[in-house]
Amino acid sequence: MKLIFLGSGSAFTVGDGNFHSNMLLVDDHHNRLLIDCGSDARFSLYEQGFSHRDINDVYISHLHADHSGGLEWLAFKTKFDTRPPSKPVLHISSNLVDTLWKNVLSGGLQSINDELADLSTFFIVKEIDNTNKFQWHSVDIHLIQTDHILNDKIWVPSYGLFFKINNITCFITTDTQFKPDKYMTCYQQADIIFHDCETTATPSNVHTHYQQLLTLDPAIRAKTWLYHYNPGLLPNAKRDGFRGFVKKGQSFDFYDKSSFT
Numbered sequence: 001m002k003l004i005f006l007g008s009g010s011a012f013t014v015g016d017g018n019f020h021s022n023m024l025l026v027d028d029h030h031n032r033l034l035i036d037c038g039s040d041a042r043f044s045l046y047e048q049g050f051s052h053r054d055i056n057d058v059y060i061s062h063l064h065a066d067h068s069g070g071l072e073w074l075a076f077k078t079k080f081d082t083r084p085p086s087k088p089v090l091h092i093s094s095n096l097v098d099t100l101w102k103n104v105l106s107g108g109l110q111s112i113n114d115e116l117a118d119l120s121t122f123f124i125v126k127e128i129d130n131t132n133k134f135q136w137h138s139v140d141i142h143l144i145q146t147d148h149i150l151n152d153k154i155w156v157p158s159y160g161l162f163f164k165i166n167n168i169t170c171f172i173t174t175d176t177q178f179k180p181d182k183y184m185t186c187y188q189q190a191d192i193i194f195h196d197c198e199t200t201a202t203p204s205n206v207h208t209h210y211q212q213l214l215t216l217d218p219a220i221r222a223k224t225w226l227y228h229y230n231p232g233l234l235p236n237a238k239r240d241g242f243r244g245f246v247k248k249g250q251s252f253d254f255y256d257k258s259s260f261t
């Protein structure tokens with residue numbers, strides 16, 4: 001099983017050849033789970049040799065366009081492709097699904113000539129209930145609610161992922177502010193952490209900044225890969241005790257531990 005980064009850049013990544021931080025989890029039977037489908041996905045998938053036809057399942061962490069803006073493309077492309085496979089399975093928190101349709105997708109997708117479409121026209125929708133877990137083939141995946149953006153003092157739903165494959169426990173933060181106390185149990189239990197890492201001169205305060213990650217305990221830094229970073233010069237993450245910055249196209253093989261080092 002492999003985790004492939006189709007891109008490792010931020011929402012505003014442009015000009016450095018990188019793409020949005022979307023990933024593909026591929027199992028031993030060539031089932032493929034797309035982890036977030038941003039507006040770069042149609043380019044980033046093709047660059048790694050995949051197409052819409054290779055996506056069996058898609059998981060959406062939250063509704064920013066670098067994570068969900070490619071869904072219209074995926075929906076139309078699979079709907080009007082007459083060859084199998086048919087609809088992708090959409091895994092999404094029940095706290096996000098209505099807003100995804102009403103506020104993100106319906107404007108483009110709801111009218112197919114004379115047919116009035118809804119989300120189930122394009123996807124097999126599997127809402128993730130408040131137990132915050134779902135199973136994807138042999139993998140039990142837990143959602144970790146993250147603190148990414150506030151709206152009128154209420155956290156807008158956003159969820160990272162925590163799972164174990166072949167005795168390697170992974171925590172993928174997706175987009176999050178720096179909240180070490182909130183995530184400490186995940187940090188400690190994970191063998192590998194993929195962490196949101198902003199590298200701008202001025203922090204946005206809705207992502208975790210590199211300078212904040214430097215304050216983490218060395219033992220946590222030592223198992224942390226950094227992604228969702230900005231274009232431009234990057235700090236020397238290995239010298240600072242991290243695993244490094246994930247490169248576009250980088251692949252982590254759960255049967256080859258050296259790929260994580």
Ligand SMILES: [Zn+2]
Binds near residue numbers: 066175228
């Ligand atoms: Zn993002």
Ligand SMILES: [Zn+2]
Binds near residue numbers: 062064175
């Ligand atoms: Zn975001």
